[in-house]
Amino acid sequence: MQGLDIGYMWGLVPVILGYVPLTLGMALAGMACALVLACLLAVERVARVPVLDRAVVLFISFFRGTPLLVQLFLFYYGLPRLVPFLVNIDGVTAAVIGLTLHFSAYMAESIRAAILGVDRSQWEAARAVGMSEGVMMTRIILPQAARIAAPTLVNYFIDMVKSTSLAFTLGVTEMMGAAQKEAAGSFLYFEAFLVVAVIYWGIVEAFSFLQRRLEHRLGRAYSR
């Protein structure tokens, strides 16, 4: 067995790190959009608006029932045909749209469960003081549901960070793409992808640390 070319790997680290902002950018954009969409989907699932409810159930079923990679290809190749002004859709946009829809379906289910986990007394008190259903949701129920769902949602975010690597298959030069290009010249593929793996690992560990801090804070909330 050949030894690892540590020197090569070391030299590659700053190159790959240069693509971390793109990875985090896609993940943050996807997460922000997915959160908004998931809240809407979850509130609809709880309120069960006639007709709309069936569409939402179908949406969630499809995006949980098919692989993210397949969904990304569908958007990349399908959207330009469906929506004329998206003819020039680039890989990053397609990836963010795909991540948003895919993860919003999963997150909607955990937000829905969290909403239903908010104590009945909270709904009754909100209604008793005369709140409209919308005010009740935004002021009382969703903030409490957010606390319940937060740890799970952070897990989805971490998952999303890793899933951005699939944008590589849409021709985006992100961390994987950059490693591929570098290795094409040196033939040191294993070294290059090992660097990618370690950098992903580091990012995830950093967010896991923040997650533990967040959970600690949430555990103390409302107890002053």
Next chain:
Amino acid sequence: MISVRGLTKRFGDTTVLDGIDLDVREGERVVIVGPSGTGKSTLLRCLNFLDRPDAGTITIGDLTVEAGRATPAQVLALRRRTAFVFQNYALFANRTALGNITEALVHVQGRPKAEARARAEAILREIGLADRAGSYPAALSGGQQQRVGIGRAMALEAELMLFDEPTSALDPEWVGEVLDLMRRVARQRRTMLIVTHEMQFAREIADRVIFMEGGRIVEEAPPERFFAAPQDPRTRRFLARVSGGGSPARPAGRA
């Protein structure tokens, strides 16, 4: 003036409220007593549509809502004319004591934040919790939480205040402070409909006592007469039981 006609509520096959008729004058304090499971909570909860009545009409001031055809807007309007004090306090867990009181003032009544805050601070002083303004419900004792619950209801300035056994969930040590606050509210001549098992308290503050059983109003009378000379045998049985076997004909002996 509150007026209820033919209020009926069924859960599945059981009729929990069986055509309740009830009038409450402005400023009147009406206490409802009766065995548990007879529909007292359901009556209060139907009055603000926390439970949807199946039949009957509810009139509060110039608003009349018909059970079968109440629109969401009417339900909201009804709820904004009533205030509810829950047995289990039901404070907003994500709001401080102050926030529990200001929440509806700002986000239901649309009052300016500063005004709502000033009003909530005045209420907190009145209920003796000015020093706990920044505390979340989880950090308050049961008695303190229920005082905030009552303060939240007071702040709304509703036309009708509904109290559903406000001391029943409390440890005995906190019952006194909550009843004291209720007496204070009663002295303010607000229109109150109170379900309670505290007979001495009922005797003190009620203008009228109602005895409910089996989803119906069995008997109603001013407290002196209600406790001294109950007419219906069911009322007498109930009073004998709650006064620990003593004769309800000699209520003064307990006072």
